[in-house]
Amino acid sequence: MAARRSLLQRCLTPKTEVPRALGVTVSSLVWLALIGVWAGLTYGGVMSEIFLPTPGAVVEAFARLVGDGSLALHVTASVEVVLIGFIISSLLAVPLGLLMGTFHIVQYALEPLVNFIRYLPVTSFVPLFILWIGIGIEERVTVIFFGTFFQQLVMIADISRGVSKDLLNASYTLGASRRDAVLHVLAPAAIPGVLDTLRVTMGWAWTYLVVAELVAASSGLGYISMKAMRGFQVDVIFLAIAVIGVLGLLTDQLFRLVRLRMAPWAQ
Amino acid sequence: MTPFPVASARPSRVEAPQAPKLHIRDVRLEYGARTGRTVVAIEGISLDVPDKEFAVVVGPSGCGKSSLLYLVAGLADPTAGEILLSGQPVSGPGPDRGMVFQSYTLFPWLTVRENVEFGLKRRKVPPAEREDVVNRYLNDVGLAAFHDAYPKQLSGGMMQRVAIARALANDPQILLMDEPFGALDSQTRGSMQKLLLKVWERDHKTVLFVTHDIDEAILLGDRVYVMTARPGRLKEQVAVSIPRPRTLDMVMDPGFIAVKRRILDLLRHEIRDDED
Numbered sequence: 001m002a003a004r005r006s007l008l009q010r011c012l013t014p015k016t017e018v019p020r021a022l023g024v025t026v027s028s029l030v031w032l033a034l035i036g037v038w039a040g041l042t043y044g045g046v047m048s049e050i051f052l053p054t055p056g057a058v059v060e061a062f063a064r065l066v067g068d069g070s071l072a073l074h075v076t077a078s079v080e081v082v083l084i085g086f087i088i089s090s091l092l093a094v095p096l097g098l099l100m101g102t103f104h105i106v107q108y109a110l111e112p113l114v115n116f117i118r119y120l121p122v123t124s125f126v127p128l129f130i131l132w133i134g135i136g137i138e139e140r141v142t143v144i145f146f147g148t149f150f151q152q153l154v155m156i157a158d159i160s161r162g163v164s165k166d167l168l169n170a171s172y173t174l175g176a177s178r179r180d181a182v183l184h185v186l187a188p189a190a191i192p193g194v195l196d197t198l199r200v201t202m203g204w205a206w207t208y209l210v211v212a213e214l215v216a217a218s219s220g221l222g223y224i225s226m227k228a229m230r231g232f233q234v235d236v237i238f239l240a241i242a243v244i245g246v247l248g249l250l251t252d253q254l255f256r257l258v259r260l261r262m263a264p265w266a267q
Numbered sequence: 268m269t270p271f272p273v274a275s276a277r278p279s280r281v282e283a284p285q286a287p288k289l290h291i292r293d294v295r296l297e298y299g300a301r302t303g304r305t306v307v308a309i310e311g312i313s314l315d316v317p318d319k320e321f322a323v324v325v326g327p328s329g330c331g332k333s334s335l336l337y338l339v340a341g342l343a344d345p346t347a348g349e350i351l352l353s354g355q356p357v358s359g360p361g362p363d364r365g366m367v368f369q370s371y372t373l374f375p376w377l378t379v380r381e382n383v384e385f386g387l388k389r390r391k392v393p394p395a396e397r398e399d400v401v402n403r404y405l406n407d408v409g410l411a412a413f414h415d416a417y418p419k420q421l422s423g424g425m426m427q428r429v430a431i432a433r434a435l436a437n438d439p440q441i442l443l444m445d446e447p448f449g450a451l452d453s454q455t456r457g458s459m460q461k462l463l464l465k466v467w468e469r470d471h472k473t474v475l476f477v478t479h480d481i482d483e484a485i486l487l488g489d490r491v492y493v494m495t496a497r498p499g500r501l502k503e504q505v506a507v508s509i510p511r512p513r514t515l516d517m518v519m520d521p522g523f524i525a526v527k528r529r530i531l532d533l534l535r536h537e538i539r540d541d542e543d
Contacts, residue, residue: 169342170372170430174386174437175362184385188376265376265417 053235058242061235070224075243077219078209081137085144086205090198093149097156098194102186107157114150122147122208126215135216140209147208148201155201159193160186192259192266199255206248286354287315288473289339289441294348296334307498308334312348314492314501316441319471323484325530326494327537332477333369335499336445339475340366352440362386365434369446371426373418379405379429380414386437404432407466424455428462435472444476448483457515460486468512481534482518485509485526493533503533 010016035055041047042054049057065071099106100114125146133139163186171185213222221240228236260267296309308331316322324332337343339350341360350357352364365386373382380401387397405411408428418426427447434442448456460483467474467487478484484491485507493502509522517523 164370164372166368166370166372167374169340169360170366170368171374171385171389172342172360173340173362173364173366173443174433175389176385177389180389184389185374188374191376263376265419 057235085141089149093152101157101160118150140212143212192263288318289316290351310498323488331499362437365439366443367447
């Protein structure tokens with residue numbers, strides 16, 4: 001037998017585990033390095049504070065906006081829009097996508113159209129939406145819906161297509177009707193994949209939220225970024241970006257928990 | 268109602284030969300008729316499986332033996348010919364023809380108990396009875412202790428044992444087995460064969476079993492059907508008169524070896540025919 005591999009060798013071997021302590025240390029170091037470079041550039045005077053705020057300034061902006069209650073207001077406004085758009089989109093895309101991947105006739109009916117729309121850049125529709133719908137919350141919800149729905153549809157159809165036909169056949173030989181096979185085999189078999197799709201597309205919903213809020217909004221995290229740009233408040237822009245990142249991280253963890261609860265068998 | 272059910276039932280069994288449980292007549296299966304490149308998978312197969320018989324189909328790989336099973340299960344339709352189960356034409360799949368597949372087909376989101384219960388629930392069997400049936404068949408396959416486990420926690424052999432229990436729980440008229448032990452290592456395969464022999468020799472459920480393993484075919488079967496290479500036809504049937512109960516070490520018996528030699532001979536000719 002060869003001697004035990006050294007730590008270095010393990011780090012350099014593809015798909016080989018490294019000790020958890022080392023992993024956590026490396027993750028932390030990357031964050032520290034990033035903040036260190038940032039602090040060096042700003043406190044060291046390399047970058048002008050008009051373009052890159054100091055970490056301290058961002059923390060101050062955070063305290064200021066929390067203090068006057070405006071951060072909570074804008075976060076609530078953004079979360080509201082994202083959730084409404086994402087939920088409407090998901091409620092339609094999940095059943096429709098499952099049908100599209102399950103019944104060839106539905107696939108024939110929808111797939112060409114969906115694939116056409118899927119490649120249209122959502123941003124190019126924003127002027128049209130403003131013209132049609134105005135600049136209220138409905139417009140932002142529409143942008144998010146348009147950005148996520150068609151992607152979700154295609155991804156969920158793929159998941160349902162990937163459910164093993166042997167499972168369906170087994171259910172038939174056990175007395176399942178076609179309806180049973182869809183409800184009691186196909187649907188549960190698709191749950192983990194559907195939740196993964198929702199988790200991924202939630203990130204896209206946040207992207208389109210900012211697009212929508214940059215153009216047409218009077219509240220929300222995208223809106224305060226835009227307003228801050230006009231007033232050269234780079235610290236607020238950074239704060240808005242950081243808050244969106246944290247919110248994204250939180251929803252991601254939430255989806256992980258939901259998946260753990262709804263599909264413990266697939267972990 | 269006849270006043271003498273016992274007296275009337277008895278002679279009928281002796282006099283007329285019983286109608287076969289499964290009757291397959293002149294069955295033909297073609298693939299790809301729509302694309303123009305027709306492939307004949309099965310050609311003119313006729314066979315009868317009597318009630319309580321363990322029938323095995325062996326043949327070279329790709330000979331259509333699994334297709335035959337899918338036709339009986341109703342998961343595919345024959346191009347021509349008829350398949351009758353207890354005199355009724357087969358149309359579409361149903362719980363009267365339970366099937367164990369070569370691939371693992373347990374529902375991964377259901378526990379072992381819920382998997383075995385699946386067919387009973389579809390058939391709206393009341394909960395108390397379901398419980399009894401599930402316990403009985405899980406006991407039969409030796410997995411009573413694992414009723415709350417999920418399939419991913421089980422080994423391949425255990426999963427196939429649950430699949431057998433799941434098919435038997437519906438009390439099918441015939442059990443269809445499509446190389447159920449094909450994916451298992453040889454030790455596990457041996458213990459699965461032992462288990463199947465034990466359950467079968469107690470209940471004598473009618474079985475149609477497909478395998479490419481000749482030892483397995485002889486060890487389990489009352490009758491072995493040898494198929495030709497594609498298009499699959501029945502070449503010959505070999506009765507296996509090795510007494511029951513059977514044990515794994517019977518593969519060394521002279522009787523066993525004689526049957527094996529005969530089947531090997533049939534298959535060897537088959538392969539040579541194919542190479543011409």
